[in-house]
Amino acid sequence: xxxxxxxxxxxxxxxxxxxxxxxxxxxxxxxxxxxxxxxxxxxxxxxxxxxxxxxxxxxxxxxxxxxxxxxxxxxxxxxxxxxxxxxxxxxxxxxxxxxxxxxxxxxxxxxxxxxxxxxxxxxxxxxxxxxxxxxxxxxxxxxxxxxxxxxxxxxxxxxxxxxxxxxxxxxxxxxxxxxxxxxxxxxxxxxxxxxxxxxxxxxxxxxxxxxxxxxxxxxxxx
Numbered sequence: 001x002x003x004x005x006x007x008x009x010x011x012x013x014x015x016x017x018x019x020x021x022x023x024x025x026x027x028x029x030x031x032x033x034x035x036x037x038x039x040x041x042x043x044x045x046x047x048x049x050x051x052x053x054x055x056x057x058x059x060x061x062x063x064x065x066x067x068x069x070x071x072x073x074x075x076x077x078x079x080x081x082x083x084x085x086x087x088x089x090x091x092x093x094x095x096x097x098x099x100x101x102x103x104x105x106x107x108x109x110x111x112x113x114x115x116x117x118x119x120x121x122x123x124x125x126x127x128x129x130x131x132x133x134x135x136x137x138x139x140x141x142x143x144x145x146x147x148x149x150x151x152x153x154x155x156x157x158x159x160x161x162x163x164x165x166x167x168x169x170x171x172x173x174x175x176x177x178x179x180x181x182x183x184x185x186x187x188x189x190x191x192x193x194x195x196x197x198x199x200x201x202x203x204x205x206x207x208x209x210x211x212x213x214x215x216x217x218x219x220x221x222x
Contacts, residue, residue: 113141113148115218118176119211122159125171127179135176138218139183151219152176154194157210162196170194176216 115138118131127135142148154173156165173192181187202209 113145113220115141115150115220117215117217120172120214120216122157122210122214123168125168125175127175132179135179136183139180139185142180142185142189149189149191149221151191151193151221153217153219154192155199155213155215155217156197157213158197158200158204159210166194166196168194169196172214172216 116134118127118134120126121128138150142150152173154169154171154176156169156172158165160168170192171194173194177187177190177192180190197204197213200209200213201215202212204210204213
């Protein structure tokens with residue numbers, strides 16, 4: 001096999017390698033540079049070998065091709081730029097989670113209003129001094145709850161006639177109303193009613209029981 005033929009085989013192999021698709025950018029650069037260097041080096045070597053001696057033409061071409069391939073491949077590999085790696089595919093956007101349902105506000109718990117009742121002496125409707133603080137407390141509670149109305153209920157023990165006790169229970173309720181109005185409670189928020197001796201809370205057969213029945217109670221309404 002002549003040196004020229006070997007030179008062509010080398011060039012063909014180098015050019016073939018330059019076209020491989022699975023080569024990196026630097027490998028492709030080396031192959032392409034080597035191919036170009038082999039062609040140029042081989043031609044140059046042939047010319048130089050022919051000038052020295054016609055029989056050295058093939059040898060000079062082969063040497064020039066190999067040297068040119070190495071030099072050209074090295075330069076091609078250095079100058080080649082690696083191709084950037086393909087960007088990863090964008091992840092699919094997940095649908096936004098549904099907005100949470102609004103939490104209904106907790107129901108407002110109404111304050112329980114408790115008004116303490118008071119008691120009276122036998123056959124009396126005037127307010128005893130020891131019960132004035134109780135009514136003062138009731139007036140303060142009503143002042144803080146302007147939407148609250150009150151029914152003032154008067155009661156008696158069973159001593160005396162039913163008709164008399166009915167009127168006495170009404171006077172006791174009216175006495176409490178006047179006191180609260182004097183403390184600033186609107187008269188329109190206070191209703192009075194007398195029940196006489198009809199609603200005892202204790203026995204009327206003892207002094208203690210009758211004392212408990214001589215009373216005024218509050219019924220709160222809104």
